[in-house]
Amino acid sequence: MGSFNLFCFFIIIFHVFVATPIFSHSSSSISTKFLDLAKSPEVFDWMVGIRRKIHEYPELSYEEFKTSEVIRAELDKMGISYKHPVAETGVIGYIGTRKPPFVALRADIDGLPIQEMVEWEHKSKVPGKMHACGHDAHTAMVLGAAKILKQHEDQIKGTVVLVFQPAEEGGGGAKRVLEAGVLDKVSAIFGLHVAPAHDLPVGHVASKAGPLLAGTAMFDATIHGKGGHAAMPHFAIDPVLAASSAVVNLQQLVSREADPLDPQVLTVANFHADGAYNVIPDSVTFGGTIRALLPESIARLKERIHQVHRGSQLPRTVYPATINDDKLHEHFLEVAKNVVGNNNVHGMEPVTVSEDFSFYQEALPGYFFMLGMQSLTGEPLQSLHSPHFTVSEDALPYGAALHASLATTYLLNHDGAKVGAKNHDEL
Structure with missing residues (x-):
């Protein structure tokens, strides 16, 4: 009896201290695991802290020097390699094998020339500038995904490319990132935007195949x-x-x-x-x-x-339309339903706002979606670009888990296949 108890003790110790390879499971198991990790205090509180730090010091297009420093400092702490500067202030990180296939996750990092009118502890400390479009949250969520993925880097079947992009707000930063050549080997790219819409609560997502934004x-x-x-x-x-x-x-x-x-x-x-x-x-x-x-x-x-009016001056198209890839839409639906549940994944009608994520989609398959953050019990959130705009930080784990799940399951499903890239060379 004593020998049996000793045997059971060692079995318990083994399972506690030896990590189970999450990528050997189904995509459903992976997604559930990632959401649990993103909701853990270790990751959630960390993301909230980063988001608030960035929110206090918003910077306009191609001036995101302090924001870039925050991002690089966190990547350094996690042991994630990166390229900088890209497109003036951008940062491109790498997790995985540094070999194909390559999949990218994008966060925009710039703020807006708006005076914040929300009175709270972490209000913008820069007069006339504010993160009124949620880019501080986008950055925190991609960093959150990076933290989760780094913990399982030895199981990633390829390379996840982290794109911290400057100048989305009218500066065409995505185009500059592409021109730098840092995404030449990438097969697909995913991005999201927080949505304060009253009918899209926290834990819900919305998107569609084809034209999404104008x-x-x-x-x-x-x-x-x-x-x-x-x-x-x-x-x-x-x-x-x-x-x-x-x-x-x-x-x-x-x-x-x-x-x-x-x-x-x-x-x-x-x-x-x-x-x-x-x-x-x-x-x-x-x-x-x-x-x-x-x-x-x-x-x-x-x-x-x-x-x-023949005297009109029309510059080149500032942003092309955001058009979601059909195959990536199917991938998104499968992953999102596993992360947030079937009933929390919604279609949506096209919207005539614009996003420079569309530049990526002109160069390679890309997918963009909306992340809900409206509380079911709280006050309705203000619209994007409002001086009264706020972010529901309860949405951060969902964005981080979706990013991590979309990337890893994409790499698993493509297992070495390289579609749309210029070559298969190692980074």
């Missing part, structure tokens, strides 16, 4: 006239009247020319004249944005704007 371009126009006294308009050439007519005509490009089933937006959001109440100005400038889900629709709008 492509966008900006335009500016100047109309020159001849200034004069407002009491004697017949001696002037009034550019305000001409510009007003042009604005009305531009609105018809969508309302009367676009297919109602093809979502498009044309908004004139800026109109400026240097006149006064009794002065007709010499010129008027105005500008705005166009949005569409299809590349050909953006091209048509750009052409028609030039035809309506």
